[in-house]
Amino acid sequence: MGQSLSNVLLHIIFSTKNRQLFIDDDIIPELYAYIISISASKGSYAHKIGGMSDHIHLLITLPRILSICDLLEELKKNSSKWIKLKGKKYKNFAWQKGYGVFSVSESQHNAVAKYIMNQREHHKTKSFQDEYREFLKLNKIPFDEKYIWE
Numbered sequence: 001m002g003q004s005l006s007n008v009l010l011h012i013i014f015s016t017k018n019r020q021l022f023i024d025d026d027i028i029p030e031l032y033a034y035i036i037s038i039s040a041s042k043g044s045y046a047h048k049i050g051g052m053s054d055h056i057h058l059l060i061t062l063p064r065i066l067s068i069c070d071l072l073e074e075l076k077k078n079s080s081k082w083i084k085l086k087g088k089k090y091k092n093f094a095w096q097k098g099y100g101v102f103s104v105s106e107s108q109h110n111a112v113a114k115y116i117m118n119q120r121e122h123h124k125t126k127s128f129q130d131e132y133r134e135f136l137k138l139n140k141i142p143f144d145e146k147y148i149w150e
Contacts, residue, residue, distance in 0.1 A: 004064055005064070006062075006063075006064040007061070007106065008061060008062040008064075008103070009047075009059065009060070009061060009062075009103070009104040009105070009106065009109060009112075010058075010059070010060050010061070010062050010068070010101050010102065010103060010104060011057065011058070011059055011101070011102040011103075011104050011112050011116075012057070012058040012060060012072065012099060012100070012101050012102075013055060013056070013057050013058075013099065013100040013101075013102075013132060013135065014055065014056060014072070014076065014095055014096060014098070014099035014100070015054050015055035015056075015095070015096045015128060016053075016054050016055065016093070016094070016095060016096065017093075017094035017095060017096050018096075019054040019055070019096075019128060019129075020054065020092075020093075021053040021054055022053065022054075022083070022090060022093050023051060023052070023053045023054065023055075023056065024053055027083065027086060027090070030086070031079065031082075031083060032049045034078075034079055034082050035049060035056075035058070035075055035079050036049065038074055038075050038078050038079065039058075039060060039071075039075065042063065042066055042071060042074055043063035043065065043066065044060055044061050044062065044063050044066070044071060045060065045061045046058055046059070046060045047059040047060065047061070047109070047113060048112075048113040048116045048117060049116070050116040050117050050118075050119045051116075051119055052119055052120070052123050052128065054128055055128050055132075057115075057116040057119065058075075058116075059104065059109070059112050059113050059116055068101050072099050072101075076095045076099075079095075080093060080094055080095055098148065100132060100135055100136065100141075102135060102139050132148070136148075
C-alpha cells in the first residue's frame with residue numbers, strides 16, 4: 001500500500017470551566033469560525049459546531065498524523081487565548097480540563113450533525129450534565145462522578 005489514508009470522524013464535547021455561561025450570542029459566530037480555522041490549520045475538518053453557553057460540540061475529522069489529545073490541546077488552548085482578548089466580560093474565560101470524544105461512523109454523520117445543530121432545542125429538556133452522562137453510558141465509558149466535572 002503506497003498511501004496512508006484515513007477517515008476518522010469524532011464527536012467532541014467540552015465545557016467552560018465550572019460550566020460558566022461564557023459562550024453568548026455575541027461571541028458564537030466568531031468563536032466557531034476561529035475554532036474552524038484552528039482545526040483547518042492542523043489538517044482537520046470541522047463538519048459541524050454547536051453548543052450552549054456552557055459547552056460546545058464538534059463533529060470533526062481527526063487527521064492521521066495528529067493524536068486526539070494534541071488536537072484538543074490546540075483547539076482549547078488557542079480558542080481560550082483568543083476569547084480572552086474579546087473584551088472585559090471574557091477575561092476570566094477558560095475551558096474545563098477534560099473532554100469527551102466519541103467515534104462516529106460515516107453512516108451516522110448526518111444524525112450527529114443534526115444533533116449538534118439542534119442543541120438549543122435539545123437543552124430545553126435536558127441539562128448538559130445529564131446529556132454528558134448519557135453519552136458516557138451509551139458509549140460504555142466508565143466514569144467517576146466526582147471527577148468528570150473538574
